[in-house]
Amino acid sequence: MFLALKEMRRAKVRFGLLISAIGLLVLLILAQQAIQTGLITAFIGAIERQSAPVLVYSVDGQRTLQGSIITPPLEKKIRSTEGIEKSGRIGQGTFTVKVNDDSGNSDAAIIGYTDPALGAPDQLTTGRLPDRPGEAVGSDSDFSLGDRVTVLGPGGQTRGTETIEIVGLAGNAQLQVTPTLFVEWPDYVASVTSANPDAGGVLPSAIGAAPVPGMDPATLAGRINDSSLEADALTRQAAADETPGVAEVRQSFQVIFLLFGLVVPLVTGLFFLIITLQKSASLTLLRAIGARSSLLVRSLMFQVVLVIGGGLAVGIALYTPLSQAQLGDIKLSFDLRAVVLWSVLLLVLGLLSAIVSARRVLKIDPIEATTGEGGR
Amino acid sequence: MSLALKELRRRPGRFGVATVILTLIAILLMFLGGLLDGLTAGNTGAIRAQQADLIVYSATSQDSLVRSRIEPQQEKRVAAVEGVSEVGELGSVQLGGRIEGKGPRDLVPVVLFGYEAASQGLPEPPTEPGEAWADDTLQAEGVKQGDVIRVGPTRSPVKVTGFVSDTRYAGQSTLWASLETWRRVQNENRPDARVAPGVSQALVVQAPGANAAELATRIDEATGGGTSSLTESEAINALPGVAAQQSVFNQIIGLTVLIAIIVVALFFALITVERIGLYGVLKALGAGSGTLFAGVLLQAVIVTVIACAVGAVAALALDAVIPVGSIPFVASGARLLGSTVFLLVAALVGCAFSLRRVLKVDPAQAIGGGQ
Numbered sequence: 001m002f003l004a005l006k007e008m009r010r011a012k013v014r015f016g017l018l019i020s021a022i023g024l025l026v027l028l029i030l031a032q033q034a035i036q037t038g039l040i041t042a043f044i045g046a047i048e049r050q051s052a053p054v055l056v057y058s059v060d061g062q063r064t065l066q067g068s069i070i071t072p073p074l075e076k077k078i079r080s081t082e083g084i085e086k087s088g089r090i091g092q093g094t095f096t097v098k099v100n101d102d103s104g105n106s107d108a109a110i111i112g113y114t115d116p117a118l119g120a121p122d123q124l125t126t127g128r129l130p131d132r133p134g135e136a137v138g139s140d141s142d143f144s145l146g147d148r149v150t151v152l153g154p155g156g157q158t159r160g161t162e163t164i165e166i167v168g169l170a171g172n173a174q175l176q177v178t179p180t181l182f183v184e185w186p187d188y189v190a191s192v193t194s195a196n197p198d199a200g201g202v203l204p205s206a207i208g209a210a211p212v213p214g215m216d217p218a219t220l221a222g223r224i225n226d227s228s229l230e231a232d233a234l235t236r237q238a239a240a241d242e243t244p245g246v247a248e249v250r251q252s253f254q255v256i257f258l259l260f261g262l263v264v265p266l267v268t269g270l271f272f273l274i275i276t277l278q279k280s281a282s283l284t285l286l287r288a289i290g291a292r293s294s295l296l297v298r299s300l301m302f303q304v305v306l307v308i309g310g311g312l313a314v315g316i317a318l319y320t321p322l323s324q325a326q327l328g329d330i331k332l333s334f335d336l337r338a339v340v341l342w343s344v345l346l347l348v349l350g351l352l353s354a355i356v357s358a359r360r361v362l363k364i365d366p367i368e369a370t371t372g373e374g375g376r
Numbered sequence: 377m378s379l380a381l382k383e384l385r386r387r388p389g390r391f392g393v394a395t396v397i398l399t400l401i402a403i404l405l406m407f408l409g410g411l412l413d414g415l416t417a418g419n420t421g422a423i424r425a426q427q428a429d430l431i432v433y434s435a436t437s438q439d440s441l442v443r444s445r446i447e448p449q450q451e452k453r454v455a456a457v458e459g460v461s462e463v464g465e466l467g468s469v470q471l472g473g474r475i476e477g478k479g480p481r482d483l484v485p486v487v488l489f490g491y492e493a494a495s496q497g498l499p500e501p502p503t504e505p506g507e508a509w510a511d512d513t514l515q516a517e518g519v520k521q522g523d524v525i526r527v528g529p530t531r532s533p534v535k536v537t538g539f540v541s542d543t544r545y546a547g548q549s550t551l552w553a554s555l556e557t558w559r560r561v562q563n564e565n566r567p568d569a570r571v572a573p574g575v576s577q578a579l580v581v582q583a584p585g586a587n588a589a590e591l592a593t594r595i596d597e598a599t600g601g602g603t604s605s606l607t608e609s610e611a612i613n614a615l616p617g618v619a620a621q622q623s624v625f626n627q628i629i630g631l632t633v634l635i636a637i638i639v640v641a642l643f644f645a646l647i648t649v650e651r652i653g654l655y656g657v658l659k660a661l662g663a664g665s666g667t668l669f670a671g672v673l674l675q676a677v678i679v680t681v682i683a684c685a686v687g688a689v690a691a692l693a694l695d696a697v698i699p700v701g702s703i704p705f706v707a708s709g710a711r712l713l714g715s716t717v718f719l720l721v722a723a724l725v726g727c728a729f730s731l732r733r734v735l736k737v738d739p740a741q742a743i744g745g746g747q
Binding site for chain 2: 028074278328
């Protein structure tokens with residue numbers, strides 16, 4: 001260990017470069033992990049946050065609130081399914097809004113519900129649920145308590161209808177990476193008609209349902225689907241996971257992670273292999289004067305652990321402030337599980353990558369020190 | 377130079393690991409780029425197909441097609457602006473499509489567009505009600521010319537009269553019909569988004585020879601601020617997620633190039649350290665520092681070119697085997713070439729870190745056995 005540390009102290013630039021390279025790779029991996037998590041949460045957070053245990057879309061909706069329309073006959077059929085304790089309408093639309101008296105306009109997804117237990121956020125970070133017309137819960141990364149949000153009509157006019165006050169905030173509650181509001185059904189209807197004066201009627205985008213006591217949500221979803229080919233019932237988590245695009249985002253990131261997972265051990269392995277080749281004469285000499293192979297291998301592995309550990313420390317140190325940032329509408333967060341997982345994985349892969357170097361060390365024949373072949 | 381080439385030929389193993397790492401980085405770079413291009417193409421095809429000088433949305437739509445509403449009188453004002461030669465209405469609705477022969481729950485997401493202005497990217501709109509051109513990605517779903525796709529909860533029938541290419545929108549396949557067909561389908565299936573006769577979502581403006589930015593300002597003034605006119609590239613960047621997607625991917629690509637610089641720097645720094653004695657002898661024999669460094673550069677370029685070639689082949693193979701509609705990936709020549717140039721620059725920059733060591737080599741040490 002003494003030798004390993006001494007060598008590292010004497011070749012600061014060489015080891016520093018490697019630690020920096022691994023640190024940057026770790027930063028890249030963790031940053032992308034945070035982006036993936038942030039992106040998916042911003043995409044489907046509102047689905048995960050809403051309180052209905054079962055969401056019933058129309059098959060035509062392709063498992064999105066934006067695309068789904070529940071026609072009156074379908075609504076009747078869903079509500080009459082055996083096993084439903086209660087059900088409620090959920091509507092969703094994206095609108096152009098003005099927040100407070102800001103000069104600019106912005107986007108807002110508005111989710112309306114008829115029953116707070118079937119569509120309102122399941123947890124609030126602060127404030128309360130709406131209890132009178134013109135109130136809303138907003139996504140906490142976009143709104144503050146007391147904000148006043150005005151839904152704009154096509155010509156910029158408000159038609160005297162929708163001004164909504166934020167009375168509660170919910171975390172991780174965005175939909176489609178858009179600031180999101182949860183309102184009672186009449187406010188949702190008013191928002192739709194305010195934005196589109198030609199609207200012929202406002203139908204629900206989905207039906208929220210809760211099973212009778214003793215029945216699990218998945219069973220209820222199955223029953224609803226059996227009762228109608230037009231209905232597409234999913235448990236809350238399944239509705240979030242199966243939102244179009246989520247699986248593709250996960251797949252794409254997994255390929256990227258796999259490639260990064262290969263690059264880190266290869267860089268480490270290459271570095272230590274070259275180092276081992278360079279100092280083979282010294283290693284041979286050490287073996288000739290009595291140093292055991294195991295000591296040299298331990299020394300090598302110790303350096304690998306220090307280098308990867310250093311790289312992880314650098315990467316995590318850079319990732320920590322980055323994880324507090326907001327990329328556009330995507331809020332990043334420090335993911336401890338990802339940090340631990342990648343630290344362990346990269347350490348193991350790094351040690352495995354040093355096996356080639358270790359084998360070279362083990363193959364050193366001390367007799368070569370007397371013939372001068374050790375340096376070759 | 378010849379020494380560097382000889383070393384590469386005689387000791388390829390020495391460069392093997394660096395080549396493998398650079399190849400992985402090249403694949404990563406090309407995969408990231410291809411993914412970005414695939415996502416962008418799938419999101420923006422419908423706008424690019426307009427080949428418009430300007431696209432006009434309503435002012436409060438946040439430049440979102442589905443939220444925009446252009447009234448007939450606004451269209452008249454736009455058409456009357458000097459420099460505008462043609463104005464075409466555009467509308468869209470995203471629905472599930474039922475394809476003949478598929479199961480009742482096996483729907484394909486489609487965006488049905490209504491349009492009236494043909495372009496190089498789009499033929500004249502179908503004249504018969506209920507007919508549409510289909511994006512050719514629908515062929516992968518088994519759609520053939522003459523098939524009827526039933527869209528939306530009311531099963532509005534849309535007959536496919538032929539196919540068009542590269543017109544996807546929001547990652548979905550598209551159908552291109554007349555404005556009347558679009559209004560009918562929209563009103564039948566989305567009562568909350570009903571449109572009155574003459575109302576559209578956007579205007580496609582052709583104005584050959586006009587300064588697009590100036591014309592946009594004049595149009596928005598002519599409508600009393602009721603419109604938001606964008607050039608085609610602005611309209612593409614305004615599509616949900618496109619600008620953010622490009623920014624995030626470009627940052628990742630930039631960091632990956634940085635990693636490549638470090639890998640090359642690390643590798644050739646070590647190789648240079650290993651060769652210090654040899655360089656001393658060569659300098660003592662009259663070789664200049666420039667010649668020695670050129671040899672290092674040449675080796676770096678060759679290793680990088682090999683890595684990029686393998687990366688490009690891998691990217692093209694990936695493009696060929698990925699099933700349509702799974703991962704949005706496009707391996708374009710420009711992207712592969714661009715990635716190669718990035719990596720070559722990274723290799724040259726990485727090598728530059730070895731220059732100092734090469735310059736510092738003292739030939740006297742070689743003669744005196746100082747090494």
